[in-house]
Amino acid sequence: MSMSYDRAITVFSPDGHLFQVEYAQEAVKKGSTAVGVRGKNVVVLGVEKKTVAKLQDDRTVRKICALDDNVFMAFAGLTADARIVVNRARVECQSHRLTVEDPVTVEYITRFISSIKQRYTQSSGRRPFGISSLIVGFDFDGTPHLYQTDPSGTYHAWKANAIGRSAKTVREFLEKNYKEEHMESDTDTIKLAIRALLEVVQSGGKNIELAIMKRDESMKILVQEEIEEYVTAIEKEKEENMNIF
Amino acid sequence: MATFFGEVLSVYSRAVEEDDDDLDDENEDERIHREIEEKREVHIVWCPEVAQSLEDSGSNTLQCSDLIIAVGTNAAGFLSAYVLNTESWDAVGHVSLWNERSRGSSRQSIAPLPGEPACLFYRHRDNPAVLVCQSTCYIAEDQLFQWTEKVFGCLQKRGLSVMVLSDSPVAEYKTPDYLYGSAVPFLRSLKSSASKGQALCPALEQPNILTGLPAAVLSHCQVHQIPAVLYQCYTDVISPDSITMETYKPALLCLSKLVKLEPCLSADVLRKFAIITEAQSNLYT
Numbered sequence: 001m002s003m004s005y006d007r008a009i010t011v012f013s014p015d016g017h018l019f020q021v022e023y024a025q026e027a028v029k030k031g032s033t034a035v036g037v038r039g040k041n042v043v044v045l046g047v048e049k050k051t052v053a054k055l056q057d058d059r060t061v062r063k064i065c066a067l068d069d070n071v072f073m074a075f076a077g078l079t080a081d082a083r084i085v086v087n088r089a090r091v092e093c094q095s096h097r098l099t100v101e102d103p104v105t106v107e108y109i110t111r112f113i114s115s116i117k118q119r120y121t122q123s124s125g126r127r128p129f130g131i132s133s134l135i136v137g138f139d140f141d142g143t144p145h146l147y148q149t150d151p152s153g154t155y156h157a158w159k160a161n162a163i164g165r166s167a168k169t170v171r172e173f174l175e176k177n178y179k180e181e182h183m184e185s186d187t188d189t190i191k192l193a194i195r196a197l198l199e200v201v202q203s204g205g206k207n208i209e210l211a212i213m214k215r216d217e218s219m220k221i222l223v224q225e226e227i228e229e230y231v232t233a234i235e236k237e238k239e240e241n242m243n244i245f
Numbered sequence: 246m247a248t249f250f251g252e253v254l255s256v257y258s259r260a261v262e263e264d265d266d267d268l269d270d271e272n273e274d275e276r277i278h279r280e281i282e283e284k285r286e287v288h289i290v291w292c293p294e295v296a297q298s299l300e301d302s303g304s305n306t307l308q309c310s311d312l313i314i315a316v317g318t319n320a321a322g323f324l325s326a327y328v329l330n331t332e333s334w335d336a337v338g339h340v341s342l343w344n345e346r347s348r349g350s351s352r353q354s355i356a357p358l359p360g361e362p363a364c365l366f367y368r369h370r371d372n373p374a375v376l377v378c379q380s381t382c383y384i385a386e387d388q389l390f391q392w393t394e395k396v397f398g399c400l401q402k403r404g405l406s407v408m409v410l411s412d413s414p415v416a417e418y419k420t421p422d423y424l425y426g427s428a429v430p431f432l433r434s435l436k437s438s439a440s441k442g443q444a445l446c447p448a449l450e451q452p453n454i455l456t457g458l459p460a461a462v463l464s465h466c467q468v469h470q471i472p473a474v475l476y477q478c479y480t481d482v483i484s485p486d487s488i489t490m491e492t493y494k495p496a497l498l499c500l501s502k503l504v505k506l507e508p509c510l511s512a513d514v515l516r517k518f519a520i521i522t523e524a525q526s527n528l529y530t
Binding site (some may be wrong): 023027028030031032050061063075076077078079080082 | 262423481528
């Protein structure tokens with residue numbers, strides 16, 4: 001690896017790499033897993049809960065943040081960088097409302113966040129943001145969206161995706177198990193997100209946090225009992241499938 | 246003396262004996278050098294039984310068939326969890342040394358406290374020819390030669406075979422290819438030419454090199470034609486971590502021929518040896 005091209009963010013290596021941006025992707029992999037699924041009438045974000053220190057107030061350790069009434073996001077990577085990005089996005093959502101009297105579309109706010117991230121990859125003296133984010137929500141015409149951003153400032157729309165520590169495993173699970181027809185049902189969409197997380201989360205449902213948003217409703221974070229209900233149903237289905245064979 | 250450029254140089258006259266002053270200065274320099282050398286000397290402190298065996302043998306050496314050295318916290322944690330956990334090992338000695346980064350040993354004869362960076366020796370009760378050394382303290386470059394000379398000086402060369410497990414940050418691994426996250430941590434091996442038999446992982450590619458204690462041990466084995474194999478684990482985690490420790494598992498194949506090992510380790514036991522920094526670190530979410 002050409003070590004001398006690490007130093008300055010604004011320098012390309014001879015083979016076209018921006019090493020600082022690529023290293024920022026590594027910082028994302030140090031955050032715990034987050035998964036997002038876009039259903040027809042509901043959007044779901046699930047995260048692996050971090051073990052919180054005994055004396056720490058766990059309400060201050062949140063991976064899922066609401067940006068506005070119709071958009072929320074989860075991130076993976078450096079906590080402090082995420083806070084800055086989330087704050088700027090929230091301000092932009094309100095500024096948009098005041099200026100054009102409409103809530104932001106999911107694509108607009110994703111583009112805004114990505115532009116900030118890209119700017120930090122092209123300025124000297126600054127480093128890229130070490131976070132990837134999954135942004136979900138509904139536009140005012142009722143269309144659901146799921147977008148993923150990364151430290152380089154690119155964003156793409158997805159039907160289901162994962163970021164963070166075991167993202168590759170979760171993404172493979174989603175590719176195998178995502179079925180378009182199941183996305184019509186809210187329960188099945190939520191179950192897909194939970195099943196995907198259970199692949200990589202240790203000790204099951206109590207380490208999962210889930211947030212959902214139905215069309216024309218605000219974000220709802222599921223309580224532990226509701227998650228346990230889904231987990232029990234999933235385990236029952238798994239057993240039934242085993243018994244068939 | 247006047248020079249061409251008009252400056253005046255003072256010249257030492259060889260007629261006058263000025264040695265008396267110089268002698269004192271030299272003595273002081275020598276004294277300081279000697280003090281530093283003594284401070285930086287490497288001492289091996291054996292337990293009474295082993296010290297007795299050393300005396301009883303005519304050559305002041307121990308009979309040793311296998312020496313396993315772990316350098317670094319993950320290598321030491323792996324040995325602690327998989328090998329030393331079976332309670333048939335006795336602590337038989339330690340190395341005490343001082344340098345800027347390892348200031349522990351002003352108390353030479355007292356064994357280091359558990360958890361402190363140290364260099365400890367263990368011997369198997371049923372098979373006393375198997376020695377394990379866990380080195381978690383920093384050994385300075387000028388002390389490496391002393392360390393190897395003194396440690397290997399206590400062991401009989403005949404029939405000796407050495408295995409070294411060593412940690413290294415993956416940032417120091419040089420490769421033209423991009424390393425994907427799932428590849429790390431991984432093992433690479435290096436052998437002395439006297440070592441026959443296959444290593445259990447790919448050899449360390451050029452231009453990567455070893456440094457520090459593993460390099461000193463391997464060089465010593467190469468020079469003295471002792472069969473030695475080294476397993477270097479490249480990892481991206483700074484602190485002891487259970488996944489990195491598990492990467493050393495291929496070495497268990499060789500070790501199981503020598504001593505009884507913990508057959509199936511539960512993840513909880515491994516985690517005990519890994520520092521639980523996850524809960525305290527809020528840097529990444």
